[in-house]
Amino acid sequence: MSVRHLIYVAMMWLCTPAMAIIDGTEADTEAFRSYVSIRAISPFPSQNGKEINACGGTLIAPNWVLTANHCRPAYEAVLNGGEPVFVGVNLGVDGLFEKKLRVVDYILAPAKLGHERVDAALLELEADATLYGAQIAHIFDGDLAVGTATTTVGLGQGHEGDPLLFYSSKVTETSLCNSPRVDYDDLHDFCVGIPGSTQRAGYGDSGGPLFVLGGVDGDDYLIAGIVKGGVKANATGIEETENIRYTDVNKLRDWISATTGCDLKSGDETAQIDGTLVCEGMMPDMPLVNTYWKITSIFGKDVVVVNNRREPHIIFRSGEGNGLVATVGCNKISAGFAQDGDTLKIEAVASTKMACVEPLANAEQDLLKLLDRVVKFEIDHEKLVLVDADGVILANLEAVHFQ
Incomplete structure (x- = not known):
């Protein structure tokens, strides 16, 4: 593990007010098989080399994970020759993953000149995660108006065996997140919270998904955002409000399609053949004859x-x-x-x-x-x-x- 990675994990550990989503409820893992976890080894002797969740993510294509740019210390070793980076996929009711897949590359989302960073990244996996029971999340293609009901899931800095937690919230006013102490850009970000509530994402939940119910029957969890971070309540940055900044995934649709080679069509969520997302690497070659x-x-x-x-x-x-x-x-x-x-x-x-x-x-x-x-x-x-x-x-x- 690199020195920078150790510092990153240590800072998360010291600043984290809870080991998982604060005041969350245990989630039905069957409903959130698109959730993935970027894994790391705890640097603290008291943890005896236990594995923790460095950041969350979402399976957005067969071998691609969507997570946050600011989680880069957790996965940058992929390109700088450090220790291999793995993500856990298909979390079970026992808190264990069906498979841990190595990350082989990552791509950071581009930002427009004059605007705040787009806090998103795509991690390429060594294999198709759906082969191990993971499911691809569809993108929410609706209006994230104030009051829209949302669901956040995450592990915080959970160890293996810790359950996936969730809490319900709603889209709230931009003004509650657009603080001078944090980066926020309504071009590609939105704000979520419950005024006066103690429920919120923990630090290890960065990069994890925010879902909105939708789909044909209205009961599918569609990814709407990824955790960018809380809103600092004071200059020290120690205390944070109940409001969480999120990157709008629908604004990333074209970039995700171009990077992954998968056809994410707005409106019908995905282009599919027999229920499978169509990606370049999966498309059959056209025959020479009769074409x-x-x-x-x-x-x-x-x-x-x-x-x-x-x-x-x-x-x-x-x-x-x-x-x-x-x-x-x-x-x-x-x-x-x-x-x-x-x-x-x-x-x-x-x-x-x-x-x-x-x-x-x-x-x-x-x-x-x-x-x-x-x-x-x-x-x-x-x-x-x-x-x-x-x-x-x-x-x-x-x-x-x-x-």
């Missing part, structure tokens, strides 16, 4: 639709006597082809004889040269490249789906 391949470039030159002509494309048709049809928007080109694994041989090329105007004439000549030179193809999900004998990419194509 409409739109030509996007040949010999490094962009190929586009000209004067409302037909879209440049190639279709490899299977069946008796494999054949292809292609065009750049002028003549119809046909040919035979033979496929063996990833090798491709084009033969008996024929074309109609209509005169083509520029730039179609040059594009069509490039297409004919391409068909003569291609010997191999590569498909990555919905992208197709055609390659020559030297491994040079001749053309780029994209699969098009028709309704």
Whole structure:
């Protein structure tokens, strides 16, 4: 464990008024299988090397955890060569995790110039956490108006075997969190609390989830925020109010999608196939044959639709006597082809004889040269490249789906 990590854990321990969510109630773990825990070893001799929860998090994609930027001392060793960092997934009723997965990378959320930091980070796991019973949290896509009912869950700095706790609260006025003693930006943050209540998140709950009930039947816990921190009540920073700052997860949707490669669509929560979140690494490759391949470039030159002509494309048709049809928007080109694994041989090329105007004439000549030179193809999900004998990419194509 690094010196900075030791200091971080020690500061959390000394400042923490409770070992878990303050005045919380034991949670039904079945309802919160998206909750994860960033694990650390206590630096104190009295703890005898016990493992604690350094920060909370939420499974937001099969192998990605959403947590707080300010929890970085708990996971930065991933990139600086320190001790491995693990997160516990699928917490059971006995307080034990089904699996502890190693963190292999992390990405910090970008902030807009002139605004406070976006207190969010994504941790990449070594494996798909859903294989161990964890569940992916859907993102709340609604209005976080003052009075919206919320649920916070967490372990505080709990040891293994400590139960997951929760408490109910509500979205409250921005003014209660927008203190000069803390960073708060209503561009991407919101405030939660219960005036006069003693229930609140503990320090070890940083990065953990705030849920709002929703979904088709209105009984699914949808993630709305991640714990940014309390609001300091005085200049020393020791005492804090009952109000907690949260990062708005819905404002992170595009960044999460781009980073994880998973399609998080607003409105229907996620794009799914048979109930599974669609992510790039899980999407099957389109077949070469019987797919409409739109030509996007040949010999490094962009190929586009000209004067409302037909879209440049190639279709490899299977069946008796494999054949292809292609065009750049002028003549119809046909040919035979033979496929063996990833090798491709084009033969008996024929074309109609209509005169083509520029730039179609040059594009069509490039297409004919391409068909003569291609010997191999590569498909990555919905992208197709055609390659020559030297491994040079001749053309780029994209699969098009028709309704």
